Amino acid sequence: HVKARGKDGYRFYSESMNIDTVNRLSLERDLRQALENNELRVYYQPQVCAKSGRIVGLEALVRWQHPDRGLLYPKDFLPLAEETKLIVALSEQVLAQACRHVKGWILDGNRDLRLAVNMSPIQVEHPRFVENLIRQLKNEEFPASHLEIEITENVIMNDLKQISQKLQQLADHGVRIAIDDFGTGYSSLNYLHQLPIHTLKVDQSFIRGIGNGEDDACIVNAIVAMAHGLRLDIIAEGVETDAQLAYLRGLGCQQIQGFLYGPAQPPEAISRMLDGQRVRAVV
Numbered sequence: 091h092v093k094a095r096g097k098d099g100y101r102f103y104s105e106s107m108n109i110d111t112v113n114r115l116s117l118e119r120d121l122r123q124a125l126e127n128n129e130l131r132v133y134y135q136p137q138v139c140a141k142s143g144r145i146v147g148l149e150a151l152v153r154w155q156h157p158d159r160g161l162l163y164p165k166d167f168l169p170l171a172e173e174t175k176l177i178v179a180l181s182e183q184v185l186a187q188a189c190r191h192v193k194g195w196i197l198d199g200n201r202d203l204r205l206a207v208n209m210s211p212i213q214v215e216h217p218r219f220v221e222n223l224i225r226q227l228k229n230e231e232f233p234a235s236h237l238e239i240e241i242t243e244n245v246i247m248n249d250l251k252q253i254s255q256k257l258q259q260l261a262d263h264g265v266r267i268a269i270d271d272f273g274t275g276y277s278s279l280n281y282l283h284q285l286p287i288h289t290l291k292v293d294q295s296f297i298r299g300i301g302n303g304e305d306d307a308c309i310v311n312a313i314v315a316m317a318h319g320l321r322l323d324i325i326a327e328g329v330e331t332d333a334q335l336a337y338l339r340g341l342g343c344q345q346i347q348g349f350l351y352g353p354a355q356p357p358e359a360i361s362r363m364l365d366g367q368r369v370r371a372v373v
């Protein structure tokens with residue numbers, strides 16, 4: 091009896107493994123194609139000034155318009171892109187698209203508009219990370235001071251010395267550096283005054299707890315207070331409700347990103363939002 095169960099178990103396991111392997115291989119093939127056929131789309135999520143309600147930044151968030159499977163999200167393909175190192179080529183395409191769109195909007199009159207782009211650990215660890223990034227900005231004629239790169243705490247803790255040199259070089263070119271998902275990584279706070287960091291992004295898990303659990307609100311209070319003390323900018327991620335916005339405003343949190351102001355959207359929709367904002371500003 092035990093043996094039979096074991097056998098069934100084994101067969102079941104091995105079939106599901108096969109399906110996974112086939113899926114994986116076809117997804118990898120598709121992803122290579124996607125890079126050749128320009129199937130990646132960059133969507134943009136507004137980062138809004140808490141006081142004025144104006145869009146001050148846009149975070150580039152990659153989507154994949156798959157020919158059969160429809161619109162795919164980062165969770166569906168980024169892990170594979172990282173395993174296969176295709177992330178390096180993918181990131182170049184994302185940055186190229188994003189530079190073109192945002193440069194257009196800056197030239198259209200949104201003069202202080204900032205572009206935020208996520209950086210994968212694989213990409214950052216690449217020996218020519220800084221060189222490649224700066225070369226791309228030059229090629230696209232995109233002003234370095236309008237770019238904010240987002241890295242997570244885990245990237246920093248991997249190799250503090252290397253990272254510190256790379257970030258300093260980027261900062262010397264005027265690139266801004268944000269810590270994404272702040273408060274969720276395995277890291278000490280020590281790096282905050284050793285690295286050229288401009289912005290902390292409070293992770294959405296803490297924001298979600300505002301109004302629900304005392305603990306999360308306490309953590310948000312502490313992060314915002316610390317950012318003020320260290321003169322860092324702060325962006326609250328995943329803000330969905332007016333109550334959360336009011337609370338964050340009360341703390342003096344400068345920037346808000348979340349469904350309350352809108353999800354990541356294609357460039358056409360962002361153009362309309364920016365146009366509306368300019369009209370309002372003139373009136």
Ligand code: C2E
Binds near residue numbers: 270327353
């Ligand atoms: P992230 O950088 O922390 O981006 C925020 C994620 O939260 C985005 O998911 C965004 O759509 C979602 N989000 C924004 N506001 C809200 C909200 O109010 N409520 C909720 N529930 N969610 C909200 P998305 O686009 O699926 O991206 C997931 C992650 O994938 C990103 O997390 C980032 O780590 C990674 N990613 C996205 N695009 C890129 C890229 O071009 N390159 C790299 N290396 N990573 C990327």
Ligand code: MG
Binds near residue numbers: 149208240270
């Ligand atoms: Mg991010």
Ligand code: MG
Binds near residue numbers: 293
């Ligand atoms: Mg985040």
Ligand code: MG
Binds near residue numbers: 271
């Ligand atoms: Mg994240």
